[in-house]
Amino acid sequence: MQKSISSRHYAQFLATLREAREKAGISQEELATRLGETQSFVSKCERGERRMDIVELREFCKVLGLTLEAFVKQFERGLR
Secondary structure, three states, X not given: OOOHHHOHHHHHHHHHHHHHHHHOOOOHHHHHHHHOOOHHXXXXXXXXXXXXXXXXXXXXXXXXXXXXXXXXXXXXXXXX
């Protein structure tokens, strides 16, 4: 079984995460500031070097002006 972090699905998750940030017009640095984290933290999340849990994803979404439900819908569309 392929490890989830290197799967096509996880690659799409990362792309959806990055696209959501870019669509919101927010830099990694600004996102990090709003999350109370470092730019390095955001970068590692977007590159897949650090796995995110659902609570962290929800916080990212809130800062990006996106509901968790809307994010999941975008992710699912990307998988098609």
